[in-house]
Amino acid sequence: MRDSRRFSSYFIPTLKEDPREAEIPSHKLMIRAGMIRRLASGVYEFLPLGWKVVRKIEAIIREELNAIGAQEIIMSALQPKELWEESGRWELYGPELMRLKDRGGREFCLGPTHEEVVTRIVAENIKSYRQLPFSLYQFQMKFRDEIRPRFGIMRAREFYMKDSYSFDLTEEGCRNSYDKHYEAYKKIFTRCGLDYAIVEADTGNIGGEYSHEFMVLSSIGEEAVVVCSCGYGANTEMASYSIVEKSSDLEESSEEKEPVEVNTPGLSSIEEITGFMKMPAERFIKTLIYKTEKGLIAALIRGDAELNERLLKAAVGVEDLTMASPEEIQEATGAPLGFSGPLGIKVPIYADTEILSMKNAVSGANIKDYHLKNINPGRDFTPEWSGNLRLVRAGDLCPECSSELKILRGIEVGHTFLLGNRYSAPMQANYTDEKGDEKEIVMGCYGIGVSRLAAAAIEQHHDEYGIIWPTAIAPFEAVIIQIADDAESAAAGLYADLKEEYDILWDDRKESPGVKFKDAQLIGIPVQMILGKQFLKDGRVEVVFRSTGEKQYLLPEEIAGILKKHLRGK
RNA sequence: CGGGAAGUGGCUCAGUUUGGUAGAGCACUCGCUUUGGGAGCGAGGGGACGCAGGUUCAAAUCCUGUCUUCCCGACCA
Numbered sequence: 001m002r003d004s005r006r007f008s009s010y011f012i013p014t015l016k017e018d019p020r021e022a023e024i025p026s027h028k029l030m031i032r033a034g035m036i037r038r039l040a041s042g043v044y045e046f047l048p049l050g051w052k053v054v055r056k057i058e059a060i061i062r063e064e065l066n067a068i069g070a071q072e073i074i075m076s077a078l079q080p081k082e083l084w085e086e087s088g089r090w091e092l093y094g095p096e097l098m099r100l101k102d103r104g105g106r107e108f109c110l111g112p113t114h115e116e117v118v119t120r121i122v123a124e125n126i127k128s129y130r131q132l133p134f135s136l137y138q139f140q141m142k143f144r145d146e147i148r149p150r151f152g153i154m155r156a157r158e159f160y161m162k163d164s165y166s167f168d169l170t171e172e173g174c175r176n177s178y179d180k181h182y183e184a185y186k187k188i189f190t191r192c193g194l195d196y197a198i199v200e201a202d203t204g205n206i207g208g209e210y211s212h213e214f215m216v217l218s219s220i221g222e223e224a225v226v227v228c229s230c231g232y233g234a235n236t237e238m239a240s241y242s243i244v245e246k247s248s249d250l251e252e253s254s255e256e257k258e259p260v261e262v263n264t265p266g267l268s269s270i271e272e273i274t275g276f277m278k279m280p281a282e283r284f285i286k287t288l289i290y291k292t293e294k295g296l297i298a299a300l301i302r303g304d305a306e307l308n309e310r311l312l313k314a315a316v317g318v319e320d321l322t323m324a325s326p327e328e329i330q331e332a333t334g335a336p337l338g339f340s341g342p343l344g345i346k347v348p349i350y351a352d353t354e355i356l357s358m359k360n361a362v363s364g365a366n367i368k369d370y371h372l373k374n375i376n377p378g379r380d381f382t383p384e385w386s387g388n389l390r391l392v393r394a395g396d397l398c399p400e401c402s403s404e405l406k407i408l409r410g411i412e413v414g415h416t417f418l419l420g421n422r423y424s425a426p427m428q429a430n431y432t433d434e435k436g437d438e439k440e441i442v443m444g445c446y447g448i449g450v451s452r453l454a455a456a457a458i459e460q461h462h463d464e465y466g467i468i469w470p471t472a473i474a475p476f477e478a479v480i481i482q483i484a485d486d487a488e489s490a491a492a493g494l495y496a497d498l499k500e501e502y503d504i505l506w507d508d509r510k511e512s513p514g515v516k517f518k519d520a521q522l523i524g525i526p527v528q529m530i531l532g533k534q535f536l537k538d539g540r541v542e543v544v545f546r547s548t549g550e551k552q553y554l555l556p557e558e559i560a561g562i563l564k565k566h567l568r569g570k
Numbered sequence: 571c572g573g574g575a576a577g578u579g580g581c582u583c584a585g586u587u588u589g590g591u592a593g594a595g596c597a598c599u600c601g602c603u604u605u606g607g608g609a610g611c612g613a614g615g616g617g618a619c620g621c622a623g624g625u626u627c628a629a630a631u632c633c634u635g636u637c638u639u640c641c642c643g644a645c646c647a
Contacts (some may be wrong), residue, residue, distance in 0.1 A: 016596065016608060017582045021640060041639065096646065113647070147571085147645050201647090211647090415647060447647070483606060514607040532606055542606095 003052070004499035005476075007507040011048050014519050024220050026458035027152035029467050033523045035475075042149025042157035046451075049523065052475040053454050054160055058139055060191050060472065061162050061448060064184040070135035070164055075117045077141060081107035083116045086427050098143040098157075110143035115423045115445060118165045122441065123429035126167065132431060132441065133173050135181075137164035139450065153451045154411065155222070160451040166444040169431070171420065174442040178418050181446045185214055185414050192453065193470025195460060197410060199225045199233035202310065211417040214448075215410025216456040225410045226392050230401035234392075237310050241388070241396035241405060243353060257360050257374040259343070265369045268338020270303045273371060277362065280304070285355060285363035285375065287340040289324040289332050289347070292316055296324055296332045300342055300351040300383065302358070305390035315350050315385055339364040341372055342381040351383035352390050411456040412449070419443040467524030468547050476505040477567050479525040483513045483532035491531050494541070494556055502563055521546065527566060529559065 012034040021038060022028040030036045035050030046054060062072065081099075084090035090097075090109075098110040111117065118136060126132065142161045149157050166177035182198075189196045194216050201213040213235060215225050226239040234240070267273050274281050284303030289296060290312065299312050313321050326337045332347045333340045341364035342349055355361075356377050365372040377383075394407045423429065424441040433439050454473070461468045471477060478498070482491035488508070495506045505525060507516050513532065520528050530542040540553040543562060554562060564570050 015581065020576080020582075023641070038639090094646085144647085148641095148643090150641090213647090412647080417647085449647095485605080512605060512607085512609055514609080516608090517606075518608050530606085534606090 002500060002503055004495070004502070004504040005506070006495075007505055008509045010505070012519075012523070013047070014522055022152060024151050024154070024459070025462050026154065026455040029458055029462055029522070029524075030152060030455065033467060036153060038152075042146060042155070044153050044156060044158075046160075049475045050454070053469075053473055054450055056473045056475070057192060057450050057453055058162070061139075061188050061450070064188050064191075065135075065137050065162075065164060068135070068180040068184050070137045070166075072138065073136050074138050074140060075111070075114050075121075077111050077143070078108050079111050079114075079117055081109065083120060084109060087116050087119075087423055088426065089116070096144050096146065098145050111140075112142055112144045113445075113447070114138070114140075114163055115165070115419070115443075116427070119423040119427045119429050119443070122165075122167055123424070123427055126429070126431055126441065129169055129431050129433045129439075133166065133168040133177060135164055135166040135177060137162060137446075150222075151220070152455060154220075154455045156451070159449060162448040162450055164446040166446070167429075168442045168444075169433070169439070171442050174418060174420070174444050178416060178444045178446075181416055181444065182212065185416065185446070185448070188448070189214060189216075189414065191472050192457060193461065193472060194413070194453075194457060196413070197225055197227050197233045197408070199227070199235050199410075200238045201235050201415065202237050209418040209420050211415060213410075213412050214414030214416075216413050216453075216460060217408050217410050218456065218459045219409055220459055221409035221411045223410055223412060224407050226405050226407055228398040228401060228403055228405050230398060230403065232398050232400045232405075236391050236407070237308060239392040239405070240399040241392045242399060242402065243388075243396060256376045256379060259375055259380060260373045261365055261367070262362075262371045262373055263369060264339075264371045267371075273362070274303070277371075277373075279362060283358070283360075283362055285342060285358065285361050287333075287342060287345070287363055289329045289340060291320075291322050291324045291328055292318040293320050294318055296328055296347045298332065298340070298342065298345055298347050298349045299389060300349060300355045300363075301390045302352065302354045305352065305354065305393070307389060308391045311387075311389050312350060315387060315389065333364070333366040335364065335366045335368050339366060339368055339370065341366050341375070342377075342383075343372060343375065345381075348385075349381065349383040350389065351377070351386040353386060353388055354390070355383070356386055411452065411459065413453045413456050414446075414448045416446045417444060419445055462524070465518075466522035469524045469526060471526045471567050474524065474526050475503070476523075476525045477503045478527035478529060478563060479505040479507055479520050479523075481507050481516045481520055481528055481530045481532075483516065483530065484536050487531035487535050490535065490556065494529065494531075494559065497556075498560065498563065501560070502567060527563065 014034045015032040018028045019031045022031055034047055036044045036046055038044055081090055101107050139162050141158055143158055146157050149155055168174040168177055197215050197217055199213050199215055201211045224236045227233045267276050270281055270284055281303035286301050286303050288299045297316055299307055301307050309321055329337050333345055344366055360374040362371055362373050363375055396405050398405050420442055421440040424443055429441045430438045431441055458467050480491050480495055498504050526546050528544040534540055534542050540555055543552045543554055
């Protein structure tokens, strides 16, 4: 369905200056181009141009999901507390859940996601193995009371999302549904013109077995992702790696010296100590005390590394892991926060692999205001356990192909989860199999942040003049810029010829040429067709492509062919 | 929640240090001119300075409180 418009009667309030509230390109440009406006922090309205882009993305997603057999529904945004208590998430989800009461005092939330609702629907209506498998999806505004909304619609409290849910008889069937969504997602993001990476991810609040994030690569991305040229990808928490032994780590002093106490009054952070002792952070052992359900433990990582709590949890074999309080640190080490070290500590030690090869290292002395030099692992202390504990670093080696890993930043636009029975079990979404046995439905869920995707696309496609839309999601595919008044009837003719086949914006405003050129660039319409001086001289239209700046002078009858080639790839 | 910055016509900002009831550019209205890169000239309309309280003869300006917004961090599918 094409939707062509005349500029003079279409609501596009463009702005000449950057709005004060915006910091990043996509946020500035969406406001300047008249796509969105802010109502409150993290709450935005979509104006015609912005909504049109969202609807185009939506259409692509709908096509690809229908192609894998998923069925579109729409669920309620308002959800009763009881439903969330069944899944246990009324408590678990925390303050991010937007809660409210009706006049009778009954409690509700505005849906941040719809696992509970959809599982209820399926639990109530599916009884037999004959009715499975199938998938449902919807487009809807989601609500999350983000601690800090950011970057316009990039991280909003109310945002437009597509969420799908698959229902299968078996785990194997669920993997199949998962793969179908995974493949559909690849097509969707490719069609939207995005440069993206797929990474292994943690399942977080949603729960479940495993998951992938679809990340649009961008320097403003809020999450770091680890990628390899071989196709391996993971977020930093999930990334595995093998370590390169750098000779410089060992060269410093190969001969093991005797431990020496050093007075370091009031110096507790790695930064302070490295400055004081004039040694690089690589020579330090960072000793972190954690509290777990099995009691207090110590984790050792090199001074320049960051701990990966997911790995530590797995190493210790615990569910709960939190940083110890100053009192607990005193209990574990006999010294205050900032002076912990591996020697003489009273709790089990879990050491990162890198620690084992360190020579004459420095760490806390477990005595207030003292550190210890010349610590040699193995000789001076022996960890209960050792293995990888730190977060991946750029330059670590890929677990699959051993090339060096790169760390990039990404905007999460899609996330797929294999849920298993996370919701079907507590909410009793069961079916009866061939043998008459009752079984739990195996579920998957799959989200795409539609409004965020629009912003992410702008982050990847813009220049100093404005947006450069990928043609598939551009609000208009081409704009007729009518400059000379004498060209009006010709512009009208061109518009009439093209408007059924393409989304055409006809800039028929009584504005100066500069205004029209600037607006066309700002809004980022892929093809500009200019009727001005040149047209009056020899009847040829100046066709300019937004992405390359390339110009062609064409007769009106030649234009349809060019648009077909450029916009439809035919 | 911790740290930082900011709220002055529709928009972007100046004025606050050194109190004396407000200004620019853009936008808007009317007229004339102009028509290939956010037009020119002329004439107009529009704000009492986020809100509340206080100091003062006098507050956009000083003090106190409060609300809102943005940025960094913590946190979070």
